[in-house]
Amino acid sequence: AQSVTQLDSQVPVFEEAPVELRCNYSSSVSVYLFWYVQYPNQGLQLLLKYLSGSTLVKGINGFEAEFNKSQTSFHLRKPSVHISDTAEYFCAVSEKGGSEKLVFGKGTKLTVNP
Amino acid sequence: SAVISQKPSRDICQRGTSLTIQCQVDSQVTMMFWYRQQPGQSLTLIATANQGSEATYESGFVIDKFPISRPNLTFSTLTVSNMSPEDSSIYLCSVVRGKGEQFFGPGTRLTVL
Numbered sequence: 001a002q003s004v005t006q007l008d009s010q011v012p013v014f015e016e017a018p019v020e021l022r023c024n025y026s027s028s029v030s031v032y033l034f035w036y037v038q039y040p041n042q043g044l045q046l047l048l049k050y051l052s053g054s055t056l057v058k059g060i061n062g063f064e065a066e067f068n069k070s071q072t073s074f075h076l077r078k079p080s081v082h083i084s085d086t087a088e089y090f091c092a093v094s095e096k097g098g099s100e101k102l103v104f105g106k107g108t109k110l111t112v113n114p
Numbered sequence: 115s116a117v118i119s120q121k122p123s124r125d126i127c128q129r130g131t132s133l134t135i136q137c138q139v140d141s142q143v144t145m146m147f148w149y150r151q152q153p154g155q156s157l158t159l160i161a162t163a164n165q166g167s168e169a170t171y172e173s174g175f176v177i178d179k180f181p182i183s184r185p186n187l188t189f190s191t192l193t194v195s196n197m198s199p200e201d202s203s204i205y206l207c208s209v210v211r212g213k214g215e216q217f218f219g220p221g222t223r224l225t226v227l
Contacts, residue, residue, distance in 0.1 A: 032213075043206065044157075044218040051213055090156060100145055100210045104156045 002027040002093045006105035014113050015083055021076040021108045023091030030096040033074040035065055038088040038107075047089070050074060061085070081112045116140060116211050118219035126225045127197055134193045135222045137207035142187035147216070148180070151204040160205075163190045197226045 007022040025031065035047040048059025055067040065076045074091060091105040117140035127133050137146065148160040160180055161169040169182040183191045194201050204221040211217055 034215075036218075043220040046215065046217070049215060094216075099162065100216070101147060101159050101162060102157075102208075102216055104158075106156045 002031060002095065002103045004091050004093055004103055004105035006089075006091055006108050008108050009106065010109045010111070012111045012113060013081055016080045018079050019077065019081050019085075019110065021089050021091075021110065023074045023076065023105060025072050025074065025091070025093050027072075027093060027095070029098070031093040032096055033065075033067060034092045034094075034102070035059065035063070035074070035076050036090045036092060036104075037061075038090065040087070044090070047076070081110075083112050083114060085110060086112045116143070116209050116217040118207065118209060118217060120205075120207060120219040120222050122222060123220065124223040124225075126227060129198050129226055131197055132193055132195045133197065133224060134191050135205050135207075135224075137190045137192070137219055139188045139209050143209040143211070144187070145210050146184065146190045147208045147210075148182065148190070148192045149206045149208065149218075151206065151221070153202065157206065160192070194224065197224075199226045202226045 003026045005024045013019050033050040036044045037047050048057050050057050050067045058064045063078050088107045090107045092102040094102050119138045121136045146163045149157040151157045159172050160175045161171045163169045163182050163184040165184045165187050181193045202225050204223050206218050206221045208216045208218045
């Protein structure tokens with residue numbers, strides 16, 4: 001079975017500052033890794049995914065994440081955030097070659113202040 | 115990507131009643147998933163719905179409480195039965211497109227009084 005730990009439940013930052021949202025996972029098998037964003041009162045939107053290949057993946061809205069197998073981490077970064085990035089961010093894993101079901105972390109609430 | 119719609123978008127129900135949530139996808143998919151997001155919490159998988167077979171439920175979820183139908187490759191329903199206030203959540207369906215990538219519907223926000 002897989003599990004996901006998002007180390008920060010809330011991250012407040014000022015506009016134009018860099019941000020890193022941390023995600024660690026546990027699994028006995030190879031996994032796919034995802035970051036989803038949920039804006040207030042909206043559904044989930046896929047930000048980016050790691051399936052294989054280059055460990056640095058780029059997503060929408062200027063976000064990127066780096067897969068680190070030795071540290072079982074998949075941290076999300078953005079060099080300069082905007083007010084509109086205020087949202088809940090979820091890290092998720094699924095078993096490679098498995099049932100496709102996602103296991104989510106508890107989420108990180110990113111608040112960008114002016 | 116996938117275009118997924120859910121009905122209703124929100125509802126307020128009395129305890130002891132049941133609500134059926136519909137999920138419609140714009141094209142055929144093999145697997146559909148139903149998730150629950152309790153207030154201020156993350157998403158938890160309820161069950162996997164495959165067309166032509168019974169749904170597979172996760173630990174802690176049972177068919178009597180959350181019966182699921184999957185009559186064809188573009189549609190599924192989830193019923194929340196004999197509701198209590200603890201069932202107040204957002205219920206989301208999702209589908210898989212491509213390798214391991216899931217797309218989510220907008221969700222159904224349920225409040226049980």
